[in-house]
Amino acid sequence: MDKELRRIAVVLAGGCLMAMSVAADSVSERAKKLTHAAIVVDTHDDTTQRLLDPKFDLGQRHADGSIDIPRMKEGGLDGIFFSIWMSGKITGPEAVKRATAQIDAVHEQVKKHPNELVLATTAEEVRAAKKHGKTAALIGVEGGHMINSDLGVLRIYASRGVRYMTLTHSVNVEWADSSTDKATHNGLTDFGKDVVREMNKLGVIVDISHVSDKTFYDALALSKAPMFASHSSCRAICDAPRNMTDQMIKDLAAKGGVIQINYHVGFLSQEFRDAEKKDPSINAGISEEVKKRCPDENDEACQLIEGDKITREYVAAGKLPKVDYTKIIEHIDHAVKLVGAEHVGLGSDFDGANMPYGMEDATMIPKITEALLQKGYSESDIREILGENTLRVMTEVERVSRELNAKK
C-alpha cells in the first residue's frame, strides 16, 4: 500500500479518462492462453484491508476494487501475496495485534473458500495450487514496524505463513530508514541486520520496496538469499524515491533478485508526478474528499478504494494527466533491457494504489502478456516475468533457510 503516495497518485491517475482504449488493446488468443498456462504471481495486493470488513466476500465479483476470486480467475492470476499493512505511525504492541489479526483474516478467507483458495508458503505449494486449479494465497508483511523490534514476533509471523517482509513502510522504523522519511539510522542498524539474518533463517524474503537506498544496500550486502522489491518501479522513468535507480536494479539482479513492477500511476508516470507536485491543492482536495466519503478513519479499505475513484474523477476533470497501462510495460521493458527478463515481475499494488487506465483490476492481466508478445518477448521470458522469477526467488530463499538451519 502506498497510501502516502496515494494521495498524490490518486490525484494523478484519474485524469485521462476511462474512455481509454479497452478496444484498442484487445487480447489475442495466444496471449490469453499463455497467461492461463503460466503461473502468474502478484507480489503485492492490499485486498487484506477489505477482508477486515466482515461483509466483504472475496468469493463474489465486486464493482469496485481490483481483486476478488472471480476476477483473479478471469485474469489468470494464480498466486497473490495479501499484504499485511497499517500506517507506520501505528507502532508497538498495537501494531503487533493488528498485524496478527490481519494475518488471521487471510487464513479465514482461505478457510471460507477451500475450493478456490489455498494458503501457500513455498514455491512448490504455489505450483501445486496451480495444478489443482486453485489460487495460491500468500502473505507479506508491509513494514518492519509490525514486529515491534521483536524477533520472536517475526518468528510467529513466519510460522503463520508470512513469506516476505518489507523492511519499512513510508516512515522509518526503529532499525531501518525509509525512502520517504528523513534518514536517521544511515540504513540498517545493528538490530536491523539481525532482523535480516533472522529472515534469511526463517525463509522470509527480504523486501526492499519502500526502504531508503542506503537500507537497500545494507540489506543487499547482508542477505544470504536473493531479495525482491515487492512493488517498486523504475526511477529512470519516474523519479520517485519509492522507485529503484538503474544501479539499484542492477545490483539487486546481480544477487538473483527481482523488481516487481508497481502499477501505481504516481510511480509509473513522471508527468503524473509532476502534476501532483505542481499543485499540492490537488492532493489536499483528494484527501478531503476521501475523508468525507470514509467517515471511519480506521476504514482503510474505504480510503484506498475511494481514493482511487476520486483520483479518476480528477483525471476526468482534466486536473491530472491520464496514465495508460502501457506505462507498466514501459517499466518492465526498461528493467528487462537493464538486467534481463529473469529479474522482473509483477507487484501491482492492487487495492492499495491508483491504477492506470486499462489495468483497473486483475482481469486485465492478459493485456500485459499481449503487450509483451507484441514487443517480441519470448513466451519463456514472459512466463518468467509473470511469476516464475518470483517462484525462483522463493525457492532460493527456502534453500538458504534450510542451509542456515542445518548449520547450527
Next chain:
Amino acid sequence: MRAARLFAGPVMAVILLCIPTSASFGDDTAERAHKLHFSSIVLDTHDDTTQRFFSKNFDLGKRNPDGHVDIPRMREGGLNAIFFSIWIDGRTMGPPAIQKALDQIDAVHENVRKNSKEMMFARTAADVRKAHAEGKIAALIGVEGGHMIGNDIRMVRIFSDLGVRYMTLSHFYNDEWADSSTDKPAHNGLTDYGREIVREMNRQGMMVDISHVSDKTFYDALEVSKAPLIASHSSCRAICNHPRDMSDDMIKALAAKGGVIQINYEKSFIDEAYRQASEKVSGGVVAMFDQLKKQCGDDEECFGKKMNEMEKQATAEGKLPHVTWEKIVEHIDHVVKLAGADHVGLGSDFDGATMPEGMDDCSKLPKITEALMRKGYSDDDIRKILGGNLLRVMEQAERVSHEMQAQN
C-alpha cells in the same frame, strides 16, 4: 504460576526423613511401580518453566541447579508430556498482553526446536502418543489467563493455530469477561462475551481450564462448554480451604461432565495448616504477589529469589509448618474417592509454586506412582491419573471441535 510460589525451595528437601521408602518392605512394589511409571505417558498440565526461557542462565537441555524442570530431570522422573504455561501478570491487558503471550509461545517453539532430539511439539492427544512411541518428550502449550487475548475473541483462534491447547479463563485478577477466584466478583461469573469465548475455544479444540476462576465462572463455563473442562492446576478445598482449590461439589460437577482436576503441588493449596500460617506471614497469595511485584517489577529472577528468602526465613522462625509430598497423594486419593480415578491428574505448577518436601523437582514423580500402588490402585487407574485422563479430555475436545467445524 509464580504468584503461587509462596515459598520455594531447598528447605523442604531436608525433611525427607519421614518418607517410608519402598525398600524397607521387601516386596516388589518399588520395581513394579518403576516399570509402570516409566512405561506410562506421564503428563503434567502446568509448568511455569516458560518464564525461565528468557533467562540467559537457563538451558532446558541441561541439568540446572535450581528450579524444577529441565530435560535431564524430566527423563529421570519419567515426565514425558508437559504443558508449558504462557503467563503474564493479569493486570497487563490489551495489545501488550497479546505481544508478550506471542513472545512466550515463540519461546516454547524455539526451545522445542533447539532440543528437537529430545522433544516434539504436540497439538493433539495423538501427537502426545506419537512422541511417547518415539521416546520423545511431548511439549504442549497452555495459556494461563484470558487477559492474554486482549479482549479479542479472534486471538483464541490465533493462539489455537499457534498450538495453544488450553486456556485458563482468568488468572489472579478478573479479566474483561470472567471473574477470578482471588478477585472481587465483577461479572457474576462469565459475561456473554465470556460465554462466546468458551464456545470459540470449543470450536478450536482448545480445552477450557477453570483453575483460577471464581466458583460462579466455573459453573457458567461448565454449562456453556460442549467439551469436558479441566482444572489444569488446582487441588481440593475439602483438604485445604483455598479459593484456588475446588470444592467437592465442583469436583463432582466437573467429573459428571467428563472433566479432570489436575492436582497442584503448591504447599498453600494442599496443606491447610500451611495455608493458614502463610496467610499470617504474607497475607495470602495475592498480597504476597503484589508485594513482590512492587519490589521486583518484571524481574522474574528477583521474584523467585525474594520468595525463597521469605519462605526460608519464615520457616526458620517456625512460622511455617513443614509440608511433605504425600499431601499430593492425599489430594489425588480424595478425588478418586469422590469421583473415581477417571477424573484426576497431575498439574504440578513446577517452576511457579512452592513444592512440598520430597517433591523438589520433576525427577521425584515416580514416588507418586509408587505411593498410589501401595494404596492398592490398579495399574490401569494409575496410568489414567498419570496422563490417560488428560489425553481422554483432549481427544474429546478435539472431537467436539471437529463436530462444530463440520456444522459450519
